[in-house]
Amino acid sequence: MDGKVILVKGEAFNPKDIATAKNGLDEDISDKISIEGNLDTNTTGNYTLVYSVEDDSHKKAELDMEFEVREELSNGLPVLMYHFFYSKDDPNYIGKTPDNNLLMVERFSEQMQYLIDDEFYFPSWQEVIDYIDGKTKLPQKSVVLTDDDGNHTFFALAVPVLQEKRIPMTSFVITSDNGDRLKEEYDYVNYQSHSDKMHTSGANGKGAMVNWNSGEILKDLKTSKDKIETSTGKECNVFCYPFGHYNEIAMEALAEADFDLAFTVEGGRVRVGANKLKLPRVRINGNTTLNQFKEAVK
Numbered sequence: 289m290d291g292k293v294i295l296v297k298g299e300a301f302n303p304k305d306i307a308t309a310k311n312g313l314d315e316d317i318s319d320k321i322s323i324e325g326n327l328d329t330n331t332t333g334n335y336t337l338v339y340s341v342e343d344d345s346h347k348k349a350e351l352d353m354e355f356e357v358r359e360e361l362s363n364g365l366p367v368l369m370y371h372f373f374y375s376k377d378d379p380n381y382i383g384k385t386p387d388n389n390l391l392m393v394e395r396f397s398e399q400m401q402y403l404i405d406d407e408f409y410f411p412s413w414q415e416v417i418d419y420i421d422g423k424t425k426l427p428q429k430s431v432v433l434t435d436d437d438g439n440h441t442f443f444a445l446a447v448p449v450l451q452e453k454r455i456p457m458t459s460f461v462i463t464s465d466n467g468d469r470l471k472e473e474y475d476y477v478n479y480q481s482h483s484d485k486m487h488t489s490g491a492n493g494k495g496a497m498v499n500w501n502s503g504e505i506l507k508d509l510k511t512s513k514d515k516i517e518t519s520t521g522k523e524c525n526v527f528c529y530p531f532g533h534y535n536e537i538a539m540e541a542l543a544e545a546d547f548d549l550a551f552t553v554e555g556g557r558v559r560v561g562a563n564k565l566k567l568p569r570v571r572i573n574g575n576t577t578l579n580q581f582k583e584a585v586k
Contacts, residue, residue, distance in 0.1 A: 292354040294409045296361075296425040301329050303337055303353075311343040332357045356407070358427035364557030365411075365419065366585050367432040369569040370396075373445040388573045393445040399572070399581045400453050403431065408585070410456050413478075413526055417548055422560050431585050433457040434551065434569065436482060436528055438466035450476045460528035460551075462487045463515040470519035479519075480526040481547070484512040487530040495533035502537050509545040525549070539565045 295301055308318045325337040335357070340350040371389035373396060374381050381390075409430045411419070416432065418424040435442045438461035450457050451474060460482035461469060470479055483497065486508050490499025497505060509527070516524040525548045529538070532553030542550050542565055549564050556568030570584050 292356055292407070294407075294427050295329055295355060295357045296427045297332055297357050297359050298330055299425060301327075303327060303355075307339055309341040309349070312345070312347070317341060317343055327355055327357075329357055332359060358409075358429070361419075361426040361428050361430050364559045365416065365426060365430055365432065366557050367416075367434060367551065367567065367569045368584070369551075369553065369571045370433070370435045370442075370446070371437065372439050373441040375445060388575065390574045391572065391576070392574065393449065395576075395578075396446055397449045397453075398578055399576075400449055400455050402578065402582065403455065403585070404453055413458075413480075413549065416558065417564070420558065420560060420562050420564055429585075434460060434528070436460050437462055437487070438469050438479075438482065440466075443469060443472065447474055447477060450474070458526065460526075461516065462530075463512045467515050467519075470516060473520075479516050479522070479524070480528070481509070481512040481516060481524055482528045483530050484508045484515070489531075495529070495531040497530055497538050498533045498535045502541050505538055505541040506544055509541055509547070513545060513547075527551070529553075534566065 293306065303323050304321065307321050308316070309321055311317050321339055321341045323337050323339055325335065327335045327337055335355040337353050337355065338350060339353055340348065342348045370391060373393045374390055376392050376394050406429060409427050411426055411430055411432060415424060415426065419426050433455065435446065435457060438459050442459060454476060456476045456478060458478045458480050460480050461467065462482045464485045486496040486500070488496045490496045492499060513524045525546065527542055527547045527550040529550060529552055534552065549567060551567045551569055553571070554568045555571065557570065558567050572581065572584070
């Protein structure tokens with residue numbers, strides 16, 4: 289157990305379910321754990337429970353665990369979309385107006401510190417799936433962070449901020465261009481697919497994914513998924529449409545390739561019952577002020 293446990297008001301919860309203990313022989317003695325204190329999941333607020341355990345040799349251990357019961361998320365889940373980063377001291381950008389997809393890393397760090405200070409909750413992708421399906425509730429102040437492309441500026445500038453502040457973020461990687469990044473392991477970076485070779489334009493000026501046939505799309509999706517899962521040993525089941533372009537053929541291929549979620553560049557929040565293969569996000573750009581950021585995630 290590490291850090292504060294965030295619960296949703298009214299949800300069923302047994303404090304013993306998150307506690308395990310072993311003795312010096314590596315034997316499970318979880319059944320010997322005792323808990324002192326009160327936790328009322330029907331009343332919002334902060335609680336502290338004291339977990340203690342004693343083995344047969346009378347060795348004791350004790351841990352104070354903090355809990356917070358929050359109201360249920362009521363206005364949808366913001367999934368934030370980032371792209372590229374630069375530093376205020378970078379001579380290539382001093383005195384220039386950066387591209388809208390470029391965010392000053394100092395501003396990014398300020399945004400991340402706000403999420404920490406205000407104790408935001410960062411659900412896993414499985415929690416997002418269950419939330420959309422109505423199987424679970426998310427607490428207020430929940431947010432998901434994503435970055436498109438797997439660009440070197442994300443790893444050089446943004447990832448150190450994530451590591452320092454212990455904030456999880458998903459990198460949607462173009463595996464044919466930035467697949468070498470998959471070899472880099474970070475505690476707080478999750479790799480998902482931005483396609484293998486479909487981040488290119490097609491004959492009509494739109495992305496390849498809405499120009500290729502279903503067989504070509506499916507092959508690319510499976511290639512990207514395989515590269516990520518082979519390199520990381522973790523499941524790749526979330527997709528980000530190149531350029532945000534998609535159609536019914538693309539969505540059918542994603543379902544066949546066993547992707548559970550797919551994100552567009554359309555604005556909005558993820559809500560219960562949403563179509564999981566055309567989900568919106570909240571764009572954070574180079575001109576987003578801290579106050580605007582606060583509004584975007586509240």
